[in-house]
Amino acid sequence: MASSTPPASENPTSTLRYIRYDSAHEDAYVAAMRQLISKDLSEPYSIYVYRYFLYQWGDLCFLAMDTDPTTGEEQMVGVVVSKLEPHRHGPMRGYIAMLAVQEEYRGKGIATKLVRMAIDAMEKGGADEIALETEITNTGAMKLYERLGFLRSKRLHRYYLNGNSAYRLVLYLKEGVGLMRTSFDPYAPPPDHAHDHLPPAPVPPAAPLLGENGA
Template sequence: MNSHSAVTAPPGPDDLQYIQYGPEKEAKYLGAIRDLIAKDLSEPYSIYVYRYFLYQWGDLCYMTANAAGELIGVVVCKLETHRGGPLRGYIAMLAVQKEHRGKGIATKLVCMAIDAMIAKDADEIALETEIDNIASIKLYERLGFLRTKRLHRYYLNGNTAFRLVLYLKEGTALKPTAPLYADDQMAAQYM
């Protein structure tokens, strides 16, 4: 049972569409996703990075389009076992066009992604954000994410990041994140 009580995203403007990514949407949206993220994030991602996420976890990626069908927001995520431990969701990229910020779009996209990962039985959700990205940090902390680590010079541009984690199940933070070796398993039996 999940101990996370999701924060309800604000409704946002009525003329927006929220769309779950799927392979059939690649031709229409992949270029727009790349362009939007390239404007906002400090990391230069190749087409292979986008395909890595979108081909395997497209169902965990959500987009916002305006009435004209123009992409104005996106969240790109994945979900996999973290180093032999918890099932970890990961928010890799989040971007909203500058003129559409402050309207609850990013919050709604993140909430949709969180709900999708909860439905797939995620134990936790993690992400990194630059320490000077106050709006992003506030958004995630409002949703229950905790700062767990400071990552010095994490980004290619030399900026430092915070790792933030949302624990969805009690005891997740205590789960080991590396498999025990055979000798450790034997030793554990005698302790």
């Protein structure tokens, strides 16, 4: 997705600006997000999926805005939506749920800038790691994330409703996070006998099934 062309935000004549989601403009922003994201993702999402993320983690959502030279109106040309919460009683996991850039704005470094903003915000929020899923055929997204340090963690067979498989990618922000055991990990080694007297960790409610946005 990146090219040799400098990101538009570094061009002094560019009208691009990057902002954090503001709930005061919810109606306009959510409508623009849904229109932009629905063009790229393989599954449709209801308004409730957007509200699930934006009501709880609106501060982890960032927008790329540009001014239409003809009308003078500002339009959304890129968006990243994320969340941050403990992962199965283990590490604090950030999650990039949605990333989309308007087609004619691709190749300008916008997606990279948005993802970096989300990573920085999640790291400041105490994230130990950041995860996401992307279709195995989406080579552009794979290259973008791998350039930012994400590693392929798992292949998810027929992960999406359209039958396509996905890779789960993880960016480890702290040393040793990848070795942390979670209460749901069926492949983890047995616990140390010194801790056998401890009660098992409580099982949290199941997360909502969000398809391409799911944890």
